[in-house]
Amino acid sequence: MTQLTLTYFDVDGGRAEPIRLALHIGGINFEDHRFPYSDFEEQRKKTPLGQVPVLDIDGTAITQSNAILRYVGKQAKLYPEDLYQALVCDEVMDAAEDCINKIVLTFGLEGEALKAAREKIAKEDLTKYLKFIELKLVNQGGKYFAQQQLTIADLKIIPIVGWLNSGMLEYIPKDLVERVAPKLNLHAQRIAADKSVASYYASK
Structure with a gap:
C-alpha cells in the first residue's frame, strides 16, 4: 500500500487544507504531519523547493499544492474526467x-x-x-x-x-x-x- 505523508503548518486552512479534505473524502489513508510556524526554517530544509505543502509518496517528496491536489483528486474521484x-x-x-x-x-x-x-x-x-x-x-x-x-x-x-x-x-x-x-x-x-x-x- 502506498504510504502518504502530507507536511504543512499546524493550521486548519492554507494550501494544505483542500488536500486534506480530498484525502478524507476519498477515504485515502495518510499521515497528517503538522509543525508550528516556529519550526519552518528547519522544516523547509527538508523540502525540494523550501516550501510547503509537500506530499511524501513512498519516500519521494512531491511539491506544488495544485499538482498534489490534482493527484489526490483523481484518486478520490473529485477531478473531472471530461x-x-x-x-x-x-x-x-x-x-x-x-x-x-x-x-x-x-x-x-x-x-x-x-x-x-x-x-x-x-x-x-x-x-x-x-x-x-x-x-x-x-x-x-x-x-x-x-x-x-x-x-x-x-x-x-x-x-x-x-x-x-x-x-x-x-x-x-x-x-x-x-x-x-x-x-x-x-x-x-x-x-x-x-x-x-x-x-x-x-x-x-
Whole structure:
C-alpha cells in the first residue's frame, strides 16, 4: 500500500487544507504531519523547493499544492474526467492560487507599507479575481465549479474565502467577498456544510 505523508503548518486552512479534505473524502489513508510556524526554517530544509505543502509518496517528496491536489483528486474521484470540465476546474484552482500569492506578497510588510499594499490588493487584484471566480461558478450553474458535482475546485475555494472572511488579514475588509462576490461567499458556506466536508471537521 502506498504510504502518504502530507507536511504543512499546524493550521486548519492554507494550501494544505483542500488536500486534506480530498484525502478524507476519498477515504485515502495518510499521515497528517503538522509543525508550528516556529519550526519552518528547519522544516523547509527538508523540502525540494523550501516550501510547503509537500506530499511524501513512498519516500519521494512531491511539491506544488495544485499538482498534489490534482493527484489526490483523481484518486478520490473529485477531478473531472471530461477534458473541458477538467480545464475549468484547473482554471478556478489556478485563479485561487493567484489570490493566495497576491496576499503572500504583502507578508513581511509593516505599518503604512502594509496598509497601502493590502488596501490596494483588496480594491484591485482581489476584487478582480473574486468576481472572475464567481462568474465561473455562475456559468457552471451556480452550485459547483465543474461537472455539476463536488470537485477539488470547490475544496480549493473554502479555505481562501474563510481566510478572507476571518478578519485575520489586517486592512483587508472581512466583508470583501460578501460585497464583491456574494454568490461565491454563499458557495463556500454551502460546500463547508456538505456532509463529506463537514464530516472531516467533525472527526478532528
